[in-house]
Amino acid sequence: MTSHKSTREVLLTCIDDIEIIAKELLDNLIAQKQQKPVSAEHSQLVELVLQKDTELKATLKLAEEQGALQQKVVALETEVERHDIEIRNLQKQLKEAEQLLATAIFQAKQKLQAIDKANSRPVNSEELIKFAHRISASNAVCAPLNWQQGDLRRPYPTDIEMRLGFLGRLGEMNVNGHMSFPELLHRPNHSMQQGSSVPNSQAGTYSWLSQNDLQMPGLSVSHLGVGGGMDHKTPKKENEDVDVMSTDSSSSSSSDSQ
C-alpha cells in the first residue's frame, strides 16, 4: 500500500460518500413518487449506505485509538525534552570542569618544569649575591642616581679604564721594552708576588679584579689548554690595540708613550 491516506481524509471521504449516496437515495425516493419504483437500485443504494456507515464507524474507532496514541506520544516527547535539557546541563558542567582541570594541569606542569630547571643548575645563593653586588655597586648595569648628560661614567669600561687595566699596562711594557710576549709572562711575576694582590686594584674605582679573583677556584683546565695555540698571535694584537686606541675613530696614537 503505497498511498496511506490519513485517518482524517478517510473519514471525510466516507462522509462525502455517504452524502452522495443519501442524495441518490432521496432522488430515487422523490423519483419513485413520479415514476415507477426501481427497487433493485434502491436496495443497492441502501446497502451501500449501510456499508458506508459501518466504514465510518470503524474509521471513527480508529481515530479514537489514534488520538489516545497521540497523547502518549506527546507525553513521551515532553519526557524526552526534559531528559535532553538535563543532558545538556550536564554537558555544560563537564565542559567547565574539563577547562578548569586543563588549566590546573597546565599550571602544575609549568611549575614542575620550573622546578626541574632550577634543580638542574643550582646556584649558590651567596655567589649570586656576590655577583649581584659586583655588577651593581660599580654602576655597571644601573646608572648612578645623579648621572647627567656630559657625565663621563659609562656602562662599559672606558678607554681610560682600559689603559689603567692589566691589559693596558702589558701593552705599555711591550712598547717601551720591546719585549716578546713570553718574556712578559715572566716579568709581571715580580709584581704579582706581592701577596697575590693585583697592582691595579690599588687604582680604586678602576679595579676590575678583586683579590679573590686570582685564586681561580675550580676552573676547568680544558679551557686553559685550548687557547694555548691561539695566544701566540692574538696577544700581540691586544697590545697594539691598547696602544693606539681612543674612543673616537681617529687614528691618532694615544698619549701613553708621551
Place this chain on the structure above:
Amino acid sequence: MSTRGVETDEQQRIRFQVELEFVQCFANPNYLHFLAQRGYFKDPAFVNYIKYLQYWKEPAYAKYLKYPMCLHFLDLLQYEHFRKEIVNGQCARFIDDQQILHWQHYTRKRVKLLQSQAEKHMMTLQNEPTPQKSV
C-alpha cells in the same frame, strides 16, 4: 698540539686576567668600532678567538665579570653581519646611545617607584589629622 707546550700556573693566571679584561672591553661599542676599522674582524684567527672567548658565558667564569653587557656583544660578534656593520660609525653611536638609555632604565624605574611610595606616604599623613579637624 700547542707549539709552546704546557702553560705554567703563572701564565694561566695572567692569561685569565688578560682574557677577563679583553672580553669586558667588548661592552664598549666604541672599542668594537675601533677594532672593526682596523680590520681585526676580518682576520680568521681573531674570529676564532672571539668564538673561543664564549667560555665566559658559563656560570663558573661569568661570575667574575663586572660588565655583563659584554656577553651580549660577544654573542653579536659571532655573526659576520654584525662584524661588518660595526665598521659604520653611525652604528657604533646608535648602539652607544641605546646602551646608555638602557643603563638609565632601571634607575628611572626605581626613582618612579620611590616617588610613588613617597606620594602614598604623604596622602596617609594628610588623611590622619582631618578627623580631629572636623570636631
